[in-house]
Amino acid sequence: MLMGINTILAYVFGLFLLYIIGMILVIPIKVIMKLVINGIIGGVLLFIFNLVGGLFGLGIALNPLNAIIVGFLGIPGVILLLVLQIVL
Structure with missing residues (x-):
């Protein structure tokens, strides 16, 4: 039994929709x-900064928001948090 062109097009369309839904998810x-990965890296970076900064009297609170900021921005994020802590 051969499939009709409509059946083949329906399968192709269904696979296309499945692909689109998969990409959306x-x-x-x-x-x-x-x-999450950047937040973990940021937390580790803040921990190391607090270890080294403790020698100079500098420290930044280790919390999820600060970890995410440092995870996104990297070293400039640490500088930003340090400046904000000093100014505020």
């Missing part, structure tokens, strides 16, 4: 995973 998961 995967992109936010990638963003969330990147945010």
